[in-house]
Amino acid sequence: MSAPAVEITGLVKRFGSTKKVTAVDGLDLRMPQGTLLALLGPNGAGKTTTVEVCEGFQRPDSGTVRVLGLDPAGQGARLRPRIGVMPQGGGAYPGVRADEMLGLVASCAARPLDPAWLLEVLGLEGVRRTPFKRLSGGQQQRLSLACALVGRPELVFLDEPTAGMDPQARRLVWDLLAALRADGVSVLLTTHLMEEAETLADHVVIVDGGKVIAEGAPGELTAEAGEAAQLRFRARAGLDTKLLSAALPEGYLVRESAPGSYRVEGVVDPQVVSAVTAWCAQQGVLAEELHVGRRDLEEVFLELTGRELRG
Numbered sequence: 001m002s003a004p005a006v007e008i009t010g011l012v013k014r015f016g017s018t019k020k021v022t023a024v025d026g027l028d029l030r031m032p033q034g035t036l037l038a039l040l041g042p043n044g045a046g047k048t049t050t051v052e053v054c055e056g057f058q059r060p061d062s063g064t065v066r067v068l069g070l071d072p073a074g075q076g077a078r079l080r081p082r083i084g085v086m087p088q089g090g091g092a093y094p095g096v097r098a099d100e101m102l103g104l105v106a107s108c109a110a111r112p113l114d115p116a117w118l119l120e121v122l123g124l125e126g127v128r129r130t131p132f133k134r135l136s137g138g139q140q141q142r143l144s145l146a147c148a149l150v151g152r153p154e155l156v157f158l159d160e161p162t163a164g165m166d167p168q169a170r171r172l173v174w175d176l177l178a179a180l181r182a183d184g185v186s187v188l189l190t191t192h193l194m195e196e197a198e199t200l201a202d203h204v205v206i207v208d209g210g211k212v213i214a215e216g217a218p219g220e221l222t223a224e225a226g227e228a229a230q231l232r233f234r235a236r237a238g239l240d241t242k243l244l245s246a247a248l249p250e251g252y253l254v255r256e257s258a259p260g261s262y263r264v265e266g267v268v269d270p271q272v273v274s275a276v277t278a279w280c281a282q283q284g285v286l287a288e289e290l291h292v293g294r295r296d297l298e299e300v301f302l303e304l305t306g307r308e309l310r311g
């Protein structure tokens, strides 16, 4: 049987001269080959550090990390030709043209993809002669993604691949990632976009404070036994939830899951929706983002931590 794409056991990584900052705090993760795993978490959760350890750019303080069965710290020379890396923020020599840069990276690979094809798929055909510094942020990101993929890697690490992209560019990237996955390429990406994780991932690992706080298929994480839908809304923080609960039909309970985020517990029906909005109107409160539906990963994170994913 082939080795997992990534296997991490008890990873700890600390920074600072006295190692005071614990970026990763005993993280375990297993990713089979041919799957797409999303590391989802807020700023500072330890996602980039975890990925950089897998790429061999950081050494763990403790724990073991195996990537395609190899130790990234000690067997980097064997590992590097088999992986693609898209770092956060990217970067390149400012005067290099898009096609020159991709051509250069392709020339380092044994069996590269056709750079012209990749530029076209990523919507960069029209800017192939544009110097890197004059590309928009989203175009630079896509070029960085092309560089990560041009060597036909078995496994790619993408650190916030769609950060700063407009919805159209994001969609192009999502389509490409879905196609890669369908071709059997393993993809590990970090994101704080729960929609990205829900759309693309076979497996989502939610990290916070350097630890895994939940994981599973997106559907598993968002499923809740016996509950088809729930009602959520946002309003100013500190509403009197006891008073609101009392205004609802018997058996319903309202909780403020994070400041300004409210959740009505109980089976949602038209009467309860109407009662919530009527009570808010009486208090002169505007119920915003009123939502009836299954919970999403944002909600899962909120329930686990009491904080919003997008800080």
Ligand SMILES: Nc1ncnc2c1ncn2[C@@H]1O[C@H](COP(=O)(O)OP(=O)(O)OP(=O)(O)O)[C@@H](O)[C@H]1O
Residues within 6 Å of the ligand: 015, 016, 021, 022, 023, 024, 041, 042, 043, 044, 045, 046, 047, 048, 049, 050, 088, 192
């Ligand atoms: N080189 C470093 N020196 C000191 N502290 C660091 C270093 N790199 C990361 N950290 C700290 O480690 C913690 C985790 O950072 P990391 O970049 O891994 O988080 P992240 O989940 O990728 O965040 P983001 O979504 O903002 O990229 C943060 O508190 C960060 O400030």
